[in-house]
Amino acid sequence: MGEGVEWGLHCCLALAWLDEQAPIPAGRLAEIFELPPVYLKKRLQPLVKAGVLVSVAGARGGYRLGRAPERITLMDVVAAVEGATEAFRCTEIRQRGAGVEAVGGEFAKPCGVAGAMRRAELAWRRELAAQTIADLLAVSPPGAPDRIRRYHERVSRWRTMPSWVGRE
Amino acid sequence: MGEGVEWGLHCCLALAWLDEQAPIPAGRLAEIFELPPVYLKKRLQPLVKAGVLVSVAGARGGYRLGRAPERITLMDVVAAVEGATEAFRCTEIRQRGAGVEAVGGEFAKPCGVAGAMRRAELAWRRELAAQTIADLLAVSPPGAPDRIRRYHERVSRWRTMPSWVGRE
Numbered sequence: 001m002g003e004g005v006e007w008g009l010h011c012c013l014a015l016a017w018l019d020e021q022a023p024i025p026a027g028r029l030a031e032i033f034e035l036p037p038v039y040l041k042k043r044l045q046p047l048v049k050a051g052v053l054v055s056v057a058g059a060r061g062g063y064r065l066g067r068a069p070e071r072i073t074l075m076d077v078v079a080a081v082e083g084a085t086e087a088f089r090c091t092e093i094r095q096r097g098a099g100v101e102a103v104g105g106e107f108a109k110p111c112g113v114a115g116a117m118r119r120a121e122l123a124w125r126r127e128l129a130a131q132t133i134a135d136l137l138a139v140s141p142p143g144a145p146d147r148i149r150r151y152h153e154r155v156s157r158w159r160t161m162p163s164w165v166g167r168e
Numbered sequence: 169m170g171e172g173v174e175w176g177l178h179c180c181l182a183l184a185w186l187d188e189q190a191p192i193p194a195g196r197l198a199e200i201f202e203l204p205p206v207y208l209k210k211r212l213q214p215l216v217k218a219g220v221l222v223s224v225a226g227a228r229g230g231y232r233l234g235r236a237p238e239r240i241t242l243m244d245v246v247a248a249v250e251g252a253t254e255a256f257r258c259t260e261i262r263q264r265g266a267g268v269e270a271v272g273g274e275f276a277k278p279c280g281v282a283g284a285m286r287r288a289e290l291a292w293r294r295e296l297a298a299q300t301i302a303d304l305l306a307v308s309p310p311g312a313p314d315r316i317r318r319y320h321e322r323v324s325r326w327r328t329m330p331s332w333v334g335r336e
Contacts, residue, residue, distance in 0.1 A: 001255045006256070007261065089174070093174060098315065106309040120293075123294065131284050136284060
C-alpha cells in the first residue's frame with residue numbers, strides 16, 4: 001500500500017476540521033503535513049473522482065469533504081486511492097503443467113486457494129467499511145482541530161498581507 | 169502481494185498429495201505448475217525457513233510438508249513469503265508541518281489513522297490464521313490428488329528409464 005492512503009485519510013481529517021474555512025488549496029494541505037504539493041494534488045485526484053472530496057476551481061479554490069464525515073468510510077478512501085484490485089492475484093497455476101490433463105470439469109468451480117485468500121480480503125474490507133472519518137475524528141487528539149485551524153488562519157493572514165509589511 | 173503466495177499454497181497442496189512420494193524436487197513442483205524452477209526454488213526458501221516445508225538435500229532430495237496440513241495456516245504461508253511488514257505504513261505525517269506546534273504530549277497516544285488501518289489488517293490476519301492447508305485440501309477438486317500423483321509417477325518413471333529406451 002502506498003503513502004496515498006495515509007495522506008488521504010489525514011487530509012480528510014484536516015478538511016473536516018477546516019470545514020468552515022473551506023475550500024482549502026492542495027498547497028495548504030501539503031504545508032500542514034509537510035508533503036510535496038504537486039504529488040499530493042495527484043494523490044487527491046482519485047478522492048475527488050470518488051466523491052470523497054469536492055474540488056473547487058479558481059484562485060480561491062481548493063478542497064472540501066464531499067460528504068459528512070460519518071458517511072465517508074475508510075474503505076471509500078482506500079478503494080479510491082489504491083483501486084479495487086485485490087491484493088492476492090490468482091493466475092490459475094493449477095490449470096497449467098499437470099493441470100492440462102484434468103478431465104470432467106475439474107476446474108469448473110473457482111480455485112479454493114483464491115477463495116480462501118478472498119475471504120481474508122473481504123474481512124479486511126468489511127473492517128475498513130465499518131470505520132468512518134467521523135470515528136477517526138472522535139479518537140483524534142483533543143488539541144489537533146484548534147491547532148490546525150490556528151495554523152491555517154495564521155498562514156493565510158500572513159500570505160495576504162501587503163508586500164511592504166515587514167520591510168519597515 | 170507477489171505470486172509467491174499463490175505458488176507457495178499450491179505447492180503445499182501438491183506436497184500433501186505427494187506425501188508418500190516425498191521428498192519432491194523443486195524442479196518437479198515447477199513442472200506440475202509450469203513455473204520457472206530456479207525462481208520457484210527461491211520462493212520456497214522462506215517456507216523452509218519458517219518450517220512450513222522441510223528441505224532434504226542430495227540427488228534424491230526435495231521438499232515435503234514441515235508439519236501436518238491441519239497445522240499449517242494460510243497465515244503461516246503468507247507471513248513466510250511476504251514477511252511480517254504491515255501493508256499500511258504509518259509515517260507519522262501528523263507530527264510534521266503544522267504538527268511541530270503541538271503541545272502537551274498531543275502525539276503520546278498512537279495515531280488513530282494507523283490504529284484503524286491496523287484493525288483492518290488484524291481482521292485479515294485473523295481470517296488467514298483461521299484457515300489451514302487441510303481446509304484447502306478439503307475443498308480441492310476430487311480428481312486433483314490422483315491426477316497429480318499419476319503425473320508425478322509417470323514423469324519419474326520416464327526420467328529413470330535407461331537412456332537407450334526409445335532409441336530402438
